[in-house]
Amino acid sequence: MNDKGYVMSLTSFLLILPAFLLVIILMNMSISQTGNQESILISDDVLSVAKDLETQLAQTGMEVVKHKSDEVIESGNPLSNSRKEIKDEIQNIMDIWCLRYDQDGIRAHCDVLYADNSQDPFQIEIKSIINVQKGKVKHMVTLSQNISLINESFPIMDPLPFLKCKEYGSVTIGKNKTLYGSSLSEYLESRGFNNSQAYENATSPLFIKKCPYSPYEIHGSAHDFVNFKNCIVNGFYHESNDGACFFCRLEGHGACPHYGMETFILPAPSVNLTSFNNSSEVVTSSLDHVIFDETSFGTYSGHLLVYFQDGTHYFYLFLDDSHRKKYGLPLIE
């Protein structure tokens, strides 16, 4: 190689250097583009698992609430701490559910922090933290979900009557109704109430359903109590400061400090009203929290109110003035 040739080679080298650099840069770009695409795919995976867990939590919450209510009704045993028991059962189910993502190299975990009352008594609140990780991509989300107690395709039974009357005879499940037989009148008699026989063969709604007649005063506003009658026939529940919340119902409490719900417990229709037609006759007011509140403060009497007649039978209940006012019904004379 002569001097000239060497110089020529160096020149050539300098000439092709930019081309080399360009190739290296292009290679790097394509590698980093693949890397970017890979991390976009990973974070898509992670986000879709997080979304999946969110849906699963809501579904599990609903199933657990229904399961707990069924379990309490079947066993007749109240839960001792319904919030904790519901939270723990959701946690157990979610722990098992999360294992399914392992096979895709995704680590998922749900931490159920608590189950508690929501502002709406027809919902409960579930708070949880979801963590999902794949490779270096991590995603964490804190969730507060309101689980409805009144999903029509997933109706939830009210466990309270079954717990309260358990020791006084059988309470049975009828079509959309809780049938007390003699148990409710025996329960009231054991508590020393007069006229407890008024609740012989009483019924109340089986499933928790939210009353659509709002504001509540319109119950009594229509001709012939037609709204009130429809409310009763449909077995609706109403928001109430005095009525027990769903968690406390599972624990067998007829009244509680939380914002809750109330429904009517209906005496059996009668062919005559002679025994109650006297306006001085008083019977425990027909609200579930009045009948099932075991503090003397919460139980008070009501007067007869006939809301329907079908030609052979009178349909009636007993209501105190404060509930008559709440539902827009005529006050006691």
Ligand SMILES: [Zn+2]
């Ligand atoms: Zn109603």
Ligand SMILES: [Zn+2]
């Ligand atoms: Zn409560």
